[in-house]
Amino acid sequence: MSLAGRHAVAASLVFASPAVLAQSRYNLQSPVTGVAAQIYDMHTLMLLICLVIFIAVFGVMFWAVFKHRKSQGAVAANFHENTSVEIAWTVIPVFILLGMAWPATKTVLEMKDTRDPDITIKATGYQWKWGYDYLQGEGQGIRLVSNLSTPRTQMDGQAAKGEHYLIEVDKPVVVPVGKKIRVLTTASDVIHSWWVPAFGVKQDAIPGFIRDAWFRADKEGIYRGNCAELCGRDHGYMPIEVHVVSPQAYSQWVAEQQAAMAAAAGDSTREWALAELVERGEKVFAANCVACHQADGKGLPPAFPPLDGAAIVRGDPKAQIDVVLKGRPGTPMAAFGALLSDADIAAVITYTRNTWSNKTGEAIQPSQIAAAKGN
Incomplete structure (x- = not known):
């Protein structure tokens, strides 16, 4: 039909x-x-x-x-x-x-026939975002973290809602049209579900397990979905956005991503100035931390403790680095060691230690994050 x-x-x-x-x-x-x-x-x-x-x-x-x-x-x-x-x-x-x-x-x-894919992508659910690793095919090695990009002002009712309110992300998945895409799903904390209705794909992402699904999009365009498994406080704030593009556009995107990864690797080896770290850290905080710890750093106690005036933020940086890298088991605090680059982690920690009433004057360098990881 x-x-x-x-x-x-x-x-x-x-x-x-x-x-x-x-x-x-x-x-x-x-x-x-x-x-x-x-x-x-x-x-x-x-x-x-x-x-x-x-x-x-x-x-x-x-x-x-x-x-x-x-x-x-x-x-x-x-x-x-x-x-x-x-x-x-x-x-x-x-x-x-x-x-x-x-x-x-x-x-x-x-x-269920996921054999012989052209590209394999691992989708990892986090509270509350998606991480994507391109494991096989053109683009192998690319990694990105996809966060909700709807401005907080729209969510708080301070601005008019956009056309794609709550279903837009900062870094979408990009795939070529007409190619078989295998999606491996897993999760780092609780059960999530990767769901894109236009693809006919809905696959649970379960911690400790790998599930798989596949799709072959026959038409270029932007396709949107959501996490379809109730996964906690911000369940409604982890959308999925997939851009299906021509093979030529996909190859260009792959080249851009590889260049950005190379630049990020360079960022992780150089010495940063305090002002540079704070500026970058503010953006990282807005994309990854503000939903729980709030823009003013006051948090939402008791579930989400404040960072403004917190002892761990004003104390020995090693303790804060350890928490950011490994998270806090049994709490919504995710482990960002695998989610963010060394430069991003150094920047966001520096930002929190030099913002609000926190004025340590310390610049946490990417080399310190690499050392804490054991790299």
Whole structure:
């Protein structure tokens, strides 16, 4: 069934206008992968089967009530164990279930066929962001952390909400059109779920386990999803954004990312001035820490302690470095050692030690972070 045909069937089911359906407000998102198209068709088929059953059952019931009402002198029949009826209402549902199970089984088997990918990406769920590692194929070695990019002013109601409110990120996943992408999912803290409806992909990310899914996008564009597993306080603030681009554009993006990684490696070996670290640290803090510790450093006690005036921030830097690198088990404090570069960690620690009422005057260098990691 064509995409236009699917929309026409859906429109007849929900009595919605084509314009509304185009916005996917009352239906599934328009599929851009073969698996998503199968899911769409199967969803439509199941709704049609349910509609036919509904009409048949309630049609017979209302006809029986109307035709055999007491005012017409109807007398209730007295019978027991009609073998033909019992066979019919057993056999017919079996055939209905088989008719529904056949396309569902075919789709599930294809969803699980992750063999021979062109590119493999590991998606790691964190509270509350996604980390991506390109493990195989063009772009191997690229790593990025994808944070919600909706401004805090919009979230706090201080500014008008943008078009992509709460479903936009600072660093999207980029993949080439027409290539098979295998996605390995895992998590560092609690269960998350990587869900992009237009791809027909929804795979749980479980700490200590590797699950996998795949997609092959047939159309260039920007596709959005969310974490679909309740994962804590900011569950609604970890969207997924995938850019499907041409092979040429993808190769250019890969080159840009590799150049940026090389520059970041250089950042981690040079000596930084205090002002440079504070300026960079402010941006890192805004992207990774502000949701819990707040822009004023006061936090949200007791779950999220303040950094302004905190002993660990004003004391020995080794203790703060250790917490940032390893996190705090049993608390929402994530381990940022694998999430941020040495330069970013040094910058954000320097920022917190020289902002608000904290005025240590210390510049934490990337070399100190590398030494704490044992590099």
